[in-house]
Amino acid sequence: MIKKIPLLVTGALVALSLNANAAESWKAWNIHNDGHPNTAAMDRFSELADEATGGEVTVEVFHGGVLGNQPDALEQVRLGAIEVGNFNLGPIGPIVKEANLVSLPFIFKSVPHMFRVLDGEAGETIADAMSEAGIKPLAWFDAGARSFYAQKPINAPADVEGLKIRVMNNDLYTSMISAMGGNPSPMAFSEVQQALKTGVVDGAENNLPSFNNVGHYEVTTNYSLSEHLIIPECICVNTAKFDALSAEMQDAVRGAAQEAAVYQRELWEVQTGEARTKVEAAGIVVNEIADKGPFQEAMVSVYDDYLSANPDMTALVDLARSTD
Secondary structure, eight states: OOOOOOSOOOHHHHHTOTTOOSOEEEEEEOOOOTTSHHHHHHHHHHHHHHHHTTTSEEEEEEOTTTTOOHHHHHHHHHHTSSOEEEEESGGGTTTOGGGGGGGSTTOSSSHHHHHHHHTSHHHHHHHHHHHHTTEEEEEEEOOOOEEEEESSOOOSGGGGTTOEEOOOSOHHHHHHHHHTTOEEOOOOGGGHHHHHHHTSSSEEEEOHHHHHHTTGGGGOSEEEEEEEEOOOEEEEEEHHHHHTSOHHHHHHHHHHHHHHHHHHHHHHHHHHHHHHHHHHHTTOEEEOOSOOHHHHHHTHHHHHHHHHHOGGGHHHHHHHHHOO
C-alpha cells in the first residue's frame, strides 16, 4: 500500500523545515510520447513537485524513451543514475518477485479491484519489496486491462480452444492460453498486424487504447472484454534518493505523485472510452463478459504450477484473491 498524502504542503512550509536538504534536480524517464496519458501525467508530476517543494526538488522529464529502453532505465533508477521512472510492473517481476502478482492471469476481477488490492496489505508488500530493490513506488498509474481480440467472440475459455493467440513472451501468459486449449504464439509486437491479416495467428490481446492506436482493429472483428491481465504502472523513485529527503520533502513529493496519478487515471479513462467508440464505429463488436468465473477456474493449473515453483508467493496471492 502506498501511503496517501494530500498535496497540502506548500513550498513555504517545506522551506521552513530545519531538516531541508540542498535543492535536488532529478531526471525522470518515460517511454511514452505526446498524446499519451502518462506523458501528460509525468509533466504534471514535475510541475506539482516543483510547486509543493518550493523548488527544492525539480524533476525534468525525458519522454519517448530517450534515456534508454525500459530494462536499461529500470537499472539506472535502481543505481540512482536516473532518479525517477514511469514503469510498467510487468518487467519489474524478474527483479522483484512480489511484483509478479500482477502478471498472474485473472488475479484481478476488474481495474477498480486491482487498485483496491494495491491500496491494501498486498500493495504494501509489493511496494516494500520494490523499495528494497531500489525502486520505490510513489503512486500507481492505470494501464488498462488486456483483453482478447479475434475473428470470433471469446466469451468463455472454450472459445479459445484451438486458436493461435499472440501473447507476450512470458511463461505465465503462454500457460494461460494453453490452459484454455489454445496455442500460444509469442512474437514481436511489430509483427502482430501482419500475422492477424494473413492468419498466422487467429487473435491477440491488448488494452483498448493500444488495440485502436496501432490499428489492429483493422484486421479483426471482435474485441472481448476478458480483462485477463491488469498490469499497472507506477511513478517510481530511487529509494536512496527519496530516503535522503527530509520527511516534509518526502510528503510533498509523494503527494505530487499521487495527484499526478489521479490525473493520469482520468485521462486513461477518457482515452479508453474514445478508443471503444472509434473501433465500434469501424465495425468491431465489443463483447462484455458478465461472469469471468469460468476463466478464473480454467487457471487452476497455471496457479498450481506457479505456486509450486514459488511457494513463498502463496500468502500474497491469497491476500489478493480475498480482497473484495
